[in-house]
Amino acid sequence: MMxxxxxxxxxxxxxxxxxxxxxxxxxxxxxxWKPVLVDAAGSVRGPGExxxxxxxxxxxxxxxxxxxxxDDMDVTGxxxxxxxxxxxxxxxxxxxxxxxxxxxxxxxxxNIIERGLWTVEIRKTAAFREAQLQAETTISASQRIxxxxxxxxxxxxxxxxxxxxxxxxxxxxxxxxxxxxxxYTGQPAPVAGGTQSSLRNLGRYLLTAEAxxxxxxxxxxxxxxxxxxxxxxNRCGGSIGAQSxxxxxxxxxxxxSSQDVGGLQxxxxxxxxxxxxxxxxxxxxxFSSQRDALxxxxxxxxxxxxxxxGMIGTGIAGDQTSSSGRAxxxxxxxxxxxxxxxxxxxxxxSAYDLDGRGRDTDLDGVLDSxxxxxxxxxxxxxxxxxxxxxMIVSKLPLIWNMGxxxxxxxxxxxxxxxxxxxxxxxTLRAFTGVNWAGMxxxxxxxxxxxxxxxxxxxxxxxxxxxxxSLAFSxxxxxxxxxxxxxxxxxxxxxxxxxxxxxxxxxxxxxxxAGLSVGALNSITNVVMSxxxxxxxxxxxxxxxxxxxxxxxxxxxxxxxxxxxxxxxFRVGQSLDVxxxxxxxxxxxxxxxxxxxxxxxxxxxxxxxxxxxxxxxVNVILSLNSGNEKASDGSRDSKVTSxxxxxxxxAIRAQGAQPGLSLALDGxxxxxxxxxxxxxxxxxxxxxLRLIISWLPTY
Numbered sequence: 001m002m003x004x005x006x007x008x009x010x011x012x013x014x015x016x017x018x019x020x021x022x023x024x025x026x027x028x029x030x031x032x033w034k035p036v037l038v039d040a041a042g043s044v045r046g047p048g049e050x051x052x053x054x055x056x057x058x059x060x061x062x063x064x065x066x067x068x069x070x071d072d073m074d075v076t077g078x079x080x081x082x083x084x085x086x087x088x089x090x091x092x093x094x095x096x097x098x099x100x101x102x103x104x105x106x107x108x109x110x111n112i113i114e115r116g117l118w119t120v121e122i123r124k125t126a127a128f129r130e131a132q133l134q135a136e137t138t139i140s141a142s143q144r145i146x147x148x149x150x151x152x153x154x155x156x157x158x159x160x161x162x163x164x165x166x167x168x169x170x171x172x173x174x175x176x177x178x179x180x181x182x183x184y185t186g187q188p189a190p191v192a193g194g195t196q197s198s199l200r201n202l203g204r205y206l207l208t209a210e211a212x213x214x215x216x217x218x219x220x221x222x223x224x225x226x227x228x229x230x231x232x233x234n235r236c237g238g239s240i241g242a243q244s245x246x247x248x249x250x251x252x253x254x255x256x257s258s259q260d261v262g263g264l265q266x267x268x269x270x271x272x273x274x275x276x277x278x279x280x281x282x283x284x285x286x287f288s289s290q291r292d293a294l295x296x297x298x299x300x301x302x303x304x305x306x307x308x309x310g311m312i313g314t315g316i317a318g319d320q321t322s323s324s325g326r327a328x329x330x331x332x333x334x335x336x337x338x339x340x341x342x343x344x345x346x347x348x349x350s351a352y353d354l355d356g357r358g359r360d361t362d363l364d365g366v367l368d369s370x371x372x373x374x375x376x377x378x379x380x381x382x383x384x385x386x387x388x389x390x391m392i393v394s395k396l397p398l399i400w401n402m403g404x405x406x407x408x409x410x411x412x413x414x415x416x417x418x419x420x421x422x423x424x425x426x427t428l429r430a431f432t433g434v435n436w437a438g439m440x441x442x443x444x445x446x447x448x449x450x451x452x453x454x455x456x457x458x459x460x461x462x463x464x465x466x467x468x469s470l471a472f473s474x475x476x477x478x479x480x481x482x483x484x485x486x487x488x489x490x491x492x493x494x495x496x497x498x499x500x501x502x503x504x505x506x507x508x509x510x511x512x513a514g515l516s517v518g519a520l521n522s523i524t525n526v527v528m529s530x531x532x533x534x535x536x537x538x539x540x541x542x543x544x545x546x547x548x549x550x551x552x553x554x555x556x557x558x559x560x561x562x563x564x565x566x567x568x569f570r571v572g573q574s575l576d577v578x579x580x581x582x583x584x585x586x587x588x589x590x591x592x593x594x595x596x597x598x599x600x601x602x603x604x605x606x607x608x609x610x611x612x613x614x615x616x617v618n619v620i621l622s623l624n625s626g627n628e629k630a631s632d633g634s635r636d637s638k639v640t641s642x643x644x645x646x647x648x649x650a651i652r653a654q655g656a657q658p659g660l661s662l663a664l665d666g667x668x669x670x671x672x673x674x675x676x677x678x679x680x681x682x683x684x685x686x687x688l689r690l691i692i693s694w695l696p697t698y
């Protein structure tokens with residue numbers, strides 16, 4: 001018995017010793033082990049390839065204490081174990097470039113042990129970090145198989161094609177990307193020499209190359225932000241500049257077309273010196289620690305191009321000959337007090353020559369006149385104040401802003417890079433707005449005068465404009481819990497209401513050019529709308545009231561009303577129904593001598609139908625009928641039109657596989673004119689179309 005107890009004790013001791021030894025070995029292994037990053041399956045690691053790590057054999061408790069970070073984000077939830085491997089699979093393709101991976105262990109004593117740190121590069125190929133090419137190509141051929149058209153009628157056969165290419169190449173330190181539109185139409189188009197030719201052209205395009213801080217662009221692009229010197233000036237040409245993201249400084253020089261041209265016209269758009277604008281743009285944020293405290297920019301342009309027809313100031317007409325000019329602008333923009341206060345000021349000067357090198361009025365090849373360039377200046381100032389950014393009222397954020405703007409544009413101010421810009425304006429405007437609980441209210445009032453330079457032969461008019469608007473969309477707060485437990489949508493759906501009111505009073509302050517001092521025009525316009533959305537349908541209503549009173553009795557006073565109703569219904573899973581109604585009236589009164597006042601009414605009804613027979617076959621039908629009548633008998637007509645489209649998408653475009661569709665299109669129009677029988681007619685056309693689409697991607 002004693003011997004058995006002794007043997008049992010010895011056995012327990014041996015087991016304990018073995019257990020302690022194994023525990024010590026495991027602890028030693030857990031203290032010193034390092035994971036091994038497994039190389040990519042191919043020559044490079046792609047965006048969607050899982051990342052694998054080889055791990056030593058570890059206790060389950062040790063595995064549970066491991067964590068993986070990807071670019072300083074915890075992605076442990078996307079890691080799975082496969083035998084001796086840990087596999088990280090990103091839920092989305094990993095962006096190209098270098099990324100940091102870090103594996104850590106949270107020890108029992110509270111310490112964080114770094115087990116591994118790697119830099120993983122995601123590449124397209126061994127030669128390029130990024131390489132992408134995508135094409136969207138459509139070729140359409142149509143044949144008119146039936147018609148009833150007046151002579152001469154267009155050709156029965158036609159073909160059109162379009163393609164948009166987008167590409168990207170990049171590696172460490174540089175990137176080249178671009179997009180191009182190619183156009184082709186078989187319809188004849190007039191060209192120089194009076195002959196006809198099909199249109200084959202490179203449309204809008206843009207090529208951009210970046211190498212460190214240097215950026216070069218060729219094609220259609222905007223150079224600087226909108227201002228007095230450049231506004232909406234997206235033109236075709238070239239630019240090169242350098243920028244620093246750390247200091248917010250950029251400098252760009254450019255040479256672009258004055259008038260918009262497409263493709264390779266004028267030698268990459270800016271090869272014609274008579275249609276070219278050159279310049280330089282500089283911007284900077286001098287306070288790097290507070291980038292919003294001050295932003296400075298300067299722009300200088302000098303250009304020549306076809307003259308813009310229209311008015312420069314009041315009573316100073318342009319012409320269609322070549323014009324030239326230059327302009328310089330300076331802008332300072334500052335946001336202070338946690339962006340509550342914004343101050344923006346801009347100053348610009350210009351010298352603009354309406355007839356450029358001169359004007360040949362009788363087309364004999366000799367310049368008959370050459371007006372001098374007109375120098376002028378302009379400035380704007382803006383102050384906005386937002387008292388609260390984080391004000392909460394009834395658990396909802398409230399934003400209130402207010403501001404004042406001053407703008408003075410000289411009578412002759414004009415920039416070659418702002419062809420549609422205003423001139424001859426002196427404006428003072430105050431505004432305020434409140435946004436809370438789905439409600440947005442805006443109010444502004446402005447006072448404006450023209451003839452800024454006080455030209456003796458021109459009158460001066462003043463305008464007082466008042467604008468108020470209110471939009472409201474009730475907020476629906478989602479309730480927690482299962483969808484079945486959430487409240488149903490109200491019977492009125494999800495509504496959006498809006499109303500805006502405009503009042504404009506124009507008066508003559510200084511008499512000239514046949515205008516006397518006094519009231520000139522009174523204009524009022526009220527627009528109201530409401531829309532209601534439901535899960536399977538929606539509808540909306542629109543109504544506007546407008547009036548124009550001419551106090552000098554030069555034209556009749558008018559009162560206009562427009563009402564419109566639209567709806568969109570989904571019936572089942574296949575049918576869409578889109579009815580619409582519109583009715584408008586215009587009433588004239590107090591006409592000048594010799595003019596007869598008349599009332600005009602018009603009404604239009606429409607119905608759109610769409611039906612999906614299958615994934616490949618669908619039909620669209622549209623019916624519209626409208627009539628217009630004037631009380632003086634000058635107009636009385638009715639127009640009815642029907643259009644239809646039946647399309648069979650035989651093969652779906654997918655990857656390298658082109659798509660093929662066949663379509664049958666029809667158009668019928670019937671016009672009944674009770675005033676002039678010559679205008680009464682009916683015609684129809686039926687087309688058979690073949691469409692080939694191709695969307696390859698590399």
